[in-house]
Amino acid sequence: MLDIGFLELMLIGIVALLVLGPERLPKAARTTGLWIGKIKRTVSGMQREISAQLEAEELRQKLNEQQKKLDDSLKKAKQDVESIADAPASSREGAPGQDATEQRVASASARLDDALQTVREDTPAPTDKADHQKDSNHQ
Numbered sequence: 001m002l003d004i005g006f007l008e009l010m011l012i013g014i015v016a017l018l019v020l021g022p023e024r025l026p027k028a029a030r031t032t033g034l035w036i037g038k039i040k041r042t043v044s045g046m047q048r049e050i051s052a053q054l055e056a057e058e059l060r061q062k063l064n065e066q067q068k069k070l071d072d073s074l075k076k077a078k079q080d081v082e083s084i085a086d087a088p089a090s091s092r093e094g095a096p097g098q099d100a101t102e103q104r105v106a107s108a109s110a111r112l113d114d115a116l117q118t119v120r121e122d123t124p125a126p127t128d129k130a131d132h133q134k135d136s137n138h139q
Contacts, residue, residue, distance in 0.1 A: 073115025080108030 020028050084104050 069118065070115070073112065073118075077108055077112040077115070080104065080111065084108065 016028065017025055084101060
């Protein structure tokens with residue numbers, strides 16, 4: 001913030017002593033300290049609030065990305081299942097057609113499992129940041 005050194009503070013103190021006198025200087029210093037404390041607390045509160053809002057926005061974006069990935073994976077799986085269901089009945093009855101259908105079902109199932117695993121891996125684990133902040137405030 002401000003770059004005030006020891007000499008500047010001493011000069012301000014001497015001027016304040018001359019202007020206010022020894023009787024009013026302690027009260028003025030106390031009042032000044034209270035105001036500075038209030039200002040610091042207000043600024044600190046604003047910084048915490050802004051930080052919390054930024055974190056919340058980041059989490060919303062991550063959740064939206066995960067939801068989009070999950071929706072895409074489910075669409076692919078649905079298309080695979082529908083394509084299997086729409087296969088001609090004659091190919092289902094014969095042995096060669098049945099093998100192809102089983103392979104397609106296994107492939108669709110594997111893709112769905114992979115998509116779900118990817119979503120589980122990409123999902124961030126919840127943190128107890130609020131608990132940590134409470135603990136650090138009490139120290």
